[in-house]
Amino acid sequence: MENHNLPTEDLKTYGIIKEDLTFSEKLSTEDVRKFLRGYTIVADNDRNRATFQLTDNNTQLKVIFLERDKSLSEILKQSKEKVQYTDIKDLSKSPADWNIEKKAFIFDKENNKTVEFDCIKNATELTAIIADQKDLQELGRYKSELQKLKNYLSDKIDQYPEIAKAIANDINIVSRKLDSVTRISIEDKRMQNSINSDVQINVNDRDRYEDANRVQENEEQQQEEKRRFRR
Template sequence: MNTNTLPTDELKKYGIINEDLSFSKKLNADDIQKFLQGYTIVADNDKDRATFQLTDNNTQLKVIFLERDKNLSEILKNSKDKIEYSQIEDVSNQKEAGFSIEKKAFIFDKETEKVVEFDFINNARELTAIIADKKNTEELNRYIAELLKLKSFLQDKIVQFPEMAKEITNDLNIVSKEFNTVAGISEKQNHSQKQEKSDIQLNVNDPDVYQDANRIKEEENQEQDEEIQKSRGFRR
């Protein structure tokens, strides 16, 4: 790894390093080490997001500008009440505007009291497992709707960008797999709820239940008649 040929002008431009070539105080030692090893630095500001990555043996800086559909402050606030969904569009290349869209889910972790961001593609299995574990029909249905939106988007992009069909198809397969998994979970939940409702109705309409109730009522009436007769006999 070569650190002597860093693109210092570009790094200064985006505030990653200072004029004296020291790294920004916003980055800790672990962040810097990972960055020099090819990891991506992410900078968020309301609706805007920028990612920075060193390439070509640390001689080039790859910068991608992204735009959210919602303000980050709004996302973080709303995610404390329910899972918040957002998408980020790559606006770096205007010629291919709308080609790259990342779908995110923001979930509040009660144990750490922090909001965790999950990507629909990179964190697909983990995201599905977390939502399924909540056993919340409303949240499950919302997740299904978001998966359908992303699935439709990817299908359209295969037609619009045939040269990227293989890459897009890989993402589409991931989304389709998660959708099938969640749809299966939803079907089981609906079946279980219908079965419980059916059992309740069966208990209410069960003739044995009515027969037992009528028998008990008749016995109570007979006892009441006997008490009345005894009462009359005593008065005589």
Template sequence: MKNSNLPTDELKKYGIIGEDHTFSKKLSAEDIQRFLQGYTIVADNDKNRATFQLTDNNTQLKVIFLERDKSLPEILKNSETRIEYSDIKGFSNKLPPELSALEKKAFIFDQETGKVVEFDFIRHTTELTAIIADLRDATETRRYKNELLKLKGFIRNKLEAELPPEIAKEITSDLNIISKEIDTVDGILARQYDDSQKQEKSDISLNVNDPDLYQDANRMRDEEEQEREEKRRFRR
């Protein structure tokens, strides 16, 4: 890793370093160290997001500009009452338009910390599906599946373009991840349907066989019959 050949002009352009070649005060020492090790800096502003990553032994700056389908304040507010899904589309200064990026995110409010946690559909698939399954809510599970299907369609469309082998391999890997997760969610939906059917049968059985309910029904019939008899006596 080299720091002497940093792309200073581009770093200045995006405010990552200043004219004196020192890093922005908005970045912590840990942020700077991780950035120099190849980690990505993410900058958010309303619907806009930009990511910055050093590549080629820290001699090139990879920049991706993205735009959300919803504003960040709207996402954070909605996620307090339900799982909020959002698409982030964009383009790279190093890639052609047909390789435009799409990130699908789920924003979930953590009751314990009081914070909203962001999950990526590719990187955090297993964790996200586990959270959905724990909700035991078929409606929410179907919402999640629909979002997975949308992402699968987008990825398949990208594969139809003429892509370099290494890019096609990466996109195919993403497609396999999403396809596998859709199969998992189908299994969750099947179990939720079975549980719902068992609950309905249990309710019916309770109404027929519960001795207390049976005795209550007999008592109500006796009381109704006695009331009708009294009314007949008053008519005489």
């Protein structure tokens, strides 16, 4: 890749490089290295997100402005309590365009940070993480978000016949995860019902209750006999 033909004026406009043509201190050496190799720089500010990528052999700067339906600070704060979902809209496209991405934010307690997942690109990993929480309410929330995403994609597939195959592939991914979540929910409910049933038996089974009482009475009698023997 060529680096001497960088779109310096555009890079200055967005604060990626300074007037002396050095890169911003906000970017690490690794960030700069990846950026020059075609990786995307992401800048977040409240509900807004901007992405920057060099194209055409590093001679053009591709800029995309996105908007969340929630502020980033709100997402990060609430993610410590439960998984947060947000829709990200591409502001460079019209409302009629296919311009929505759904993200999930999960707090990683081990590393003390919130991690972002794409509900399609990271669907397998995201489903596994949520299922591992063993929380039926959280599974229900996830299932609802997947269903809304599927409905959105289904509405779009007829509008964009030229990319219908790609949209259909995304719908298939979401559908498979919906099926997985349904199976997991059923299995978790059965397990919970089994646990509750065992608890009920332990508390209400008259024979078991009386057996337990007899064991306790026998133990008390043995203790009394030991005390008498020691006298």
